[in-house]
Amino acid sequence: MLSEVRTKVESKRPLLRYLVDRREGLKNTSPKELLFSDFSCLHSPFSLPDIEDAVSLLLSFAKSNKKILLYGDRDSDGVSSTCLLAFFLKSHPEFLTANLEVMVSSESDPYGLCKEAVSKIQKAKPDLLVTLDFGSSQADEIDSLTALGIQVIVLDHHEVPVRIPKNCALVNPRRTDSEYPEKKICTAALSFKLVSAILFRTSKEWNQLYTKTVTNEDGTKEVLYFRNGIKLSKDQLDLIQNPRENPSKMENQIPIGDKNSESAPIDLSSALPFPEEFSTNIPLDDERKLFFYQCQKIPEFFEQLEEETDLAGIGTITDMMPLVGENRHFVKLALTSLTKLYVGDKKRKGLKELLKELKLNPLGITTKDLGWSIGPVINAAGRMGKTEEAVNLLLSENELEAKTRAKLLLSINEERKERTKRNMDRVERYFARxxxxxxxxxxxxxxxxxxxxxxxxxxxxxxxxxxxxxxxxxxxxxxxxxxxxxxxxxxxxxxxxxxxxxxxxxxxxxxxxxxxxxxxxxxxxxxxxxxxxxxxxxEDEERPKEHLINTDFTVLPEEMGEKLLKEWKDLEPFGQGNPDIKLGIRNAKAIHLTPLSGGKHVRFHIIGSGSLKYMIWNKGEEFQSFMSNHGSFDLVGSLEENFYQGRSTLQFIVEWFGKAES
CATH class of the missing domain: 3.10.310.30 (Diaminopimelate Epimerase; Chain A, domain 1)
Structure with a gap:
């Protein structure tokens, strides 16, 4: 049903105010942070559990030229996270001589560290195994690998059971002991966090203390200390002054010669003053502000990170992460990075050729492109038992090879579409019987x-x-x-x-x-x-008992103008946890109706809303039948940017039409 109260779109930013006031995941978000994104919006990676151990292990095993195996899951998040980390490790100076191998599971394998996966790992004989997008719930299998002398890092965001494997760096924001501000970030985002942690760890800012004096509500003064973008608790302060009293759980796994200076006591008097005068475009908490300030001091830090945002954004969208908080920034940064990749000469040749083969808009990659074009093609390889083809494309560094692999991946996706269609035909017959x-x-x-x-x-x-x-x-x-x-x-x-x-x-x-x-x-x-x-x-009291369609705004046809369209565009990305703004229109009258695909779909205009096109998918005949009996109708839908044959246009996708309850 349409919402009963019509809200006229006439104030400065009504859509922005609506999102901030009404959507649970955005209530504590600054309006500026909804509209703009840069690296200052991201949290320090060092509040993730075991992240420091993971960085130390990778650096030490690379330095000693021991074999590192990256083993990823077959879906888009698994492939994106694996290729993001692999591409970085292959290009970073600390890992140029590393003995690195990349593997992914195939569609025939059961989920996670199944016996088939364990067998493949044993045959590969790695010294260090990094699993990506699985492993959190498989402590027994990890223990069996560590018993063979294989050190394990798990990058994962799935549910964590009570028992965490021993001698393993489990980097997962869902751990009960995790202090990371975000719980629902995908594994591709965790790969990005690991990369940023490595870049920070190899800089002069690593372990540098900063201090700030604040006045509490009762008028007392308190001295705060920060390190690596994290405000230190009293226990953490005690630990850095007496580190040997509480060594890392990975202490025995990191070669003695590679143990870093964090084992030595740190003198609090060496702390630098908090940069009070440093300003950012977006209002930030102290931790994010300081971490951004420190990262700016590191040569080419953000230049190196920018190219890593693309796969983090793809993984975020395709794994249906809620687009609130940090996830919104990952996606917005990814759209900028992918657009630059499309028209520039960046290192990801494979991903660039995929964008070209998909014929996306070179003037701006959109959220829809991530979820409906790029992600499904990467996912298709795993679904069709050919995950390695997606990995080979994303790791391609030769333009000619990349073009060939991109065409192959698109053909695999066409096979997937045909298989889906055949299965859906069988499903329809199954329920019809x-x-x-x-x-x-x-x-x-x-x-x-x-x-x-x-x-x-x-x-x-x-x-x-x-x-x-x-x-x-x-x-x-x-x-x-x-x-x-x-x-x-x-x-x-x-x-x-x-x-x-x-x-x-x-x-x-x-x-x-x-x-x-x-x-x-x-x-x-x-x-x-x-x-x-x-x-x-x-047991689920919140389960809807009937299917209702509620609108965010109910507008007049003449209010569907450029002002509203610009506001909508500025507020992207929309997706899981922050759905697209749903608009209702009452008493609409259709003109210039054009049946498509033999009447299966239909395109039309509405009197009063200018040149904006309205689309109804799969219910064209039903709509035309309704129109023959009614002079006007109500509808619900959302705006969408469409790029076709070199032209970008905005259109309105109709989700429901009919006569709404008054």
Whole structure:
């Protein structure tokens, strides 16, 4: 239904005020921080757990020329995080002679450190293993590797169980002991954080103390100390003055000759004064301000980091991270970096050729490009069992090779689209034969002729169609693999946990999970699913009982002008956790109606809103039938920038049309 109160768009920045006042994830955000992004907005990486140990291990193993293996997951976040770190390590002076190998899981492998992955790692014989986008929940497997003398770093953002593996640097913001201000950042962003930590660690600013005196509310003076962008607690101050009393848990794994000066006591009197006069474009807390000030003092620090933002932004969008806080800045910085890459001569030849093959707008890469063009192509390789092709492209340093690999990756994506289409046709027939299957609390679909590799996409489309959580399963290499997607705020990992006795492996996020299962367990899973889903959803009081469409603003057709369009553009990026602004229009009258694809889609204009085009996908015939019986209609949708054949235009994508309740 449309919102009942119409808000006229006439004040200076009504959309900005709305976002700040109404959206939970943005309430404490400065309006300036919504509109602008630069490196000052990012937090110091040194509040991430085990980040210092991870940096020390990488530096020491590279210096001693021991073998470092990067092992990433097959999805877009796993590939992006792996290639981001690999590209940096290959180009940074500290790692030019490092013995580096890159591997990724394939679609035939179960999730994470399965026995197949452990076997591959053992054959590779690394001295240092870095897992990317998995490993947090696999303490037993990590312990088995460390028992063989393999040191392990885990970069991951999935849920962390109670037991954390020993002798392992687990860099995960979801750890209960993590002091990092953001909990929901993807692994590609963690790779970026590790890279920035390495750059800072190898500079003169490393471990430099700064001090600031503040006046408390009771009038007393307090002296604060900062190091590496972090305000130090009393315990931390004690530790840096007596470091040997509490050594790092990695102390025995880092060669003696490579242990750094942090082991020596630090004299507090050597602290530098906090740069009070230093100003930034955006109001910042003391920690971010100081860290940015220090980073500015490091030669070419931001120049080196700028090119690393691209894959961090791609991972953030494709892994559906909430676009609030730091994630917004990662994406905005990535859009700037990718646009410069497209028209300039940057080091990522593979990614540049992919942008060209996708025929994106060279004047400005958009959030839509990340989520609907770049990300799906990278994801497609893993879905089709060819993850290494995405890695080979992103690590390409030769333009001709990169062009060939980009074309190959696009052809793989076309195969993925065809497989998805065939599976969706089978899903429709599956539910058409027995419509009662759609009446359960969770929608379930499995048939032996389903094709593997696209279960997540199909499950998402089932959610969109039936407005319920959905599970889709397809046979895969003798067993089967399934995906589950949430509809509302429910946590799908809770459902998977309740059904875990049927799975070989399972994991994922609260919104999206996956599992592998033996074929003979599938009927038992379905039998148990419906009762478990009923109990699961009964505990979720926030689950919507009916599908409502609420608008952010209801406007008049004549208010859809340049002023509103510019405000919308300035407030990007929109996405998970910060959805696009949803606009409602009442009593609209369509003109210049043009059926597309034989009437499947339709394009039209609205009287009073100028040249803005309105698009309805997949419901063209339904709309034309409605129009034949009604002179006017209400609609809900959002704005979208479209680039086609060299032209960029704004259009309005209609989500719903009809007669709204008064």
């Amino acid at each position: 027995k419509p009662e299957r759609t009446t359960h609390d969770a929608i379930y679909c499995y048939e032996p002729d389903m094709e593997p590799g696209v279960s997540g996409i199909v499950a998402t489309r089932m959610v969109d169609t039936y407005k319920k959580p959905a599970i889709f399963i397809a046979p895969d290499n003798g067993d089967a693999r399934g995906s589950v997607r949430s509809y509302g705020q429910e946590n799908v990992l809770t459902l998977l946990e309740s059904l875990s006795e049927h799975f070989l492996h399972f994991g994922g996020h609260p919104e999206a999970g996956g599992f592998s299962i033996s074929i003979d367990q599938i009927p038992k899973l379905e039998a148990a699913l419906y009762e478990k889903a009923k109990l699961w959803l009964a």
